[in-house]
Structure formats: C-alpha cells, structure tokens
Amino acid sequence: MIRIYYSKTQKEAAEKCANVIAELLKKKKDAVLGFATGSSPVMMYRELINKCEAGEISFEGVKTVNLDEYVGLSADHDQSFSYFMHDNLFNHINIKEENTNLPDGLATDLEAERRRYDGVIESMGGIDIQVLGIGHNGHIGFNEPADSFSKGTALVDLTKSTIDANSRFFESPDDVPRRALTMGIGQIMQAKKIVMVANGTAKAAILEDAFFGEVSPKNPASILQFFKGEVDVFLDEEALSLIMERHPEAVIK
C-alpha cells in the first residue's frame, strides 16, 4: 500500500521520514535498516543524528545494508557511497562499523562480490525499513530502466540520465563511474517496509508515473505499486506538484 504524505518543505518531509525510523528503533533495538545515498535523504539523516545526540534513539544494536556502490571507487574516495554514508550519518551516530554494509566497489571479482552481497542481505534476516530515493528516470537503488526487474544484487551500466544527474558531484562528467553494484529490485521488494524521500520539481513527473502509471521495468519505481507492505512516501510540495494536480485524493496532508 502506497501512502503519499504532503510536506511543504524538504525539511518537513525529512522530519516525518526520520520519525518513522525513530519509532521503529524505539521498539526494536536490533532493527535492520536499508539505506540510500544521494541528496534526497541527507536532511533525513541529519534528523536521525539529532535524535541520536538527544538520546531519543540508539544505533548500538542496529545493522545496516546500503543499496548500492559505484564500481571503481574505493571506500575512502570522497564520492563513494561508503564515504557518503560515513560523512552524512555513520560518523555521527553510535553505530558499530562492523554492522554497516555496502557493496565493495573495488572488488576485483565483481561476480563474486555480487554473490557476497546477496549473502550479506540474506544474513540480515529481513530489512525492517528500506530507505529509497528515486532517480529522474525512475531508478531505485541503481536499478536503471530495463526490460526486466533484477532479482538479486546486480552489476549495472549506469544510463546517461544517471551519469548526467550525478556529474554534479564530480569535477567532470568523465569522472563519473560507468558501472555500479546495486541491491536488486527483488531484494528491495522483500523489505518489511519502505520509506521514500524525494523533493524538487524535477522529480514530479517520474513520481506521478511511478505511482499512478503502469507497472513496468521502464520505470523501476513503479514496482512499488505491488509492494506487499507499506510504502510511505515523503515529498515536498514541488515533488508533489503533478500528483496534487492529478490525484489530489491520494495525498495525505
């Protein structure tokens, strides 16, 4: 079931999303969280840091598994997703380093790394909450538009749309890695609950198509319409603009 929550600002959406995660952590000290990178969840991670600093929540027993990592970037490269997670969250909360997991972008045997990450996800015994952003082309994790939905961890070629979008973080578009390892759509769909954060008008059309269009691997996020549990979507007014115009009844204020 998809629930789309209205927020005026990105900060408000981040707070609401962080509250959902905080409520889980208060009930389940050893929760398994699936994390995303990119600009969308940054404010939400800031809220989690604030709650942790205030003693409201603890990450002591929490395990995490991230969606994806660029192939070819080391964990300490400042554009790697490992670096991003440490910089934006892990270094500021009381999580144990050994309880955090990302694919290894420098693995020499990528097929073996793909299988290793399948094993990591499997060993978690179920992701309690998976955090997602959404790409301009509808990708979730780095599951790009394709002819089919990937089941397990996948080695993917990034599309031009993704390379262009992410080039803002690199000195030149040529520096953006061309491949990535990503949790598969099948694994995302096995999570117990999903939360998505997105903001800005550039995401408005793909979000409307994902949640109200046909379910197709051409818009990977559309598979969430078939998710068995709750998908809580936290959008700012800009990201919501088209949904508000076409499906106002679907928006929870």
Ligand code: F6R
């Ligand atoms: C990254 C990820 C991607 C991003 C998406 C949106 O771990 O899973 O699917 O969520 O590319 O990125 P931003 O938030 O930078 O627009």
